[in-house]
Amino acid sequence: MSSLFSYVFLGVSLAAPIGPVNAGQIDRGIKGGFFHAWLFGLGATTADVVYMFLVYLGFVNILQISIVQTFLWLFGFFVLVYTGIESLLSAKKHTMINGRGSVSYTKSYFSGFFMSLLNPLSILFWIGIYGSILANTVVTEGAAHFIFHSAAILCGVLLWDFMMAILSSFLRKYLTHTLLAAISVISGISLILFGLYFGYQGIKALF
Numbered sequence: 001m002s003s004l005f006s007y008v009f010l011g012v013s014l015a016a017p018i019g020p021v022n023a024g025q026i027d028r029g030i031k032g033g034f035f036h037a038w039l040f041g042l043g044a045t046t047a048d049v050v051y052m053f054l055v056y057l058g059f060v061n062i063l064q065i066s067i068v069q070t071f072l073w074l075f076g077f078f079v080l081v082y083t084g085i086e087s088l089l090s091a092k093k094h095t096m097i098n099g100r101g102s103v104s105y106t107k108s109y110f111s112g113f114f115m116s117l118l119n120p121l122s123i124l125f126w127i128g129i130y131g132s133i134l135a136n137t138v139v140t141e142g143a144a145h146f147i148f149h150s151a152a153i154l155c156g157v158l159l160w161d162f163m164m165a166i167l168s169s170f171l172r173k174y175l176t177h178t179l180l181a182a183i184s185v186i187s188g189i190s191l192i193l194f195g196l197y198f199g200y201q202g203i204k205a206l207f
Contacts, residue, residue: 007149011156020080020194021116022164027087027187028108029168036108037168041161043112048157050117052150066205069120073202076118080195083115087188120198 015022021044029037116122 007152008156011153015157015160023190034169037165039109040112043109044116047116070205077199084188084191
């Protein structure tokens, strides 16, 4: 049982560092509330599950091909910069998402999904850390334990996403419009900076 909780804690630890997905989730929650932020995080977790299956099925070698990595860096650059600019524009207008807003729950979910799916940092994690956990667990404890450990990691990730959704929706209720706009600007700039880093890595990989 203690081993299971350690894998849950591992999932929380892996989801906690501030990155493009966390920045996007905070921005989505502040603008739209709990459900938009939660669905954004759920979409990102779905992308994690996709990579877990790819690693399990042995598609790691494809993700390690140079041209594939370059494509992911550059496409991640496009997604993050686009999302960051969108955040800056919405902050300028002081727009808030509501039940009848232009942004649907479906868009929040798929925004999180594609941001995580096209995040090379996520790919590096699933290939490196999760791949090593897979190899070690299957060899030492068997496939059944691997399934439980994978589920525990996902529970940790989902727990963190839930807490982030609560935090961002809480901030939305108690901050002024000016502060909300400022946070949206900061989130947008951080997404653009992450995108520029991804673009730099993609260009460096090309040459």
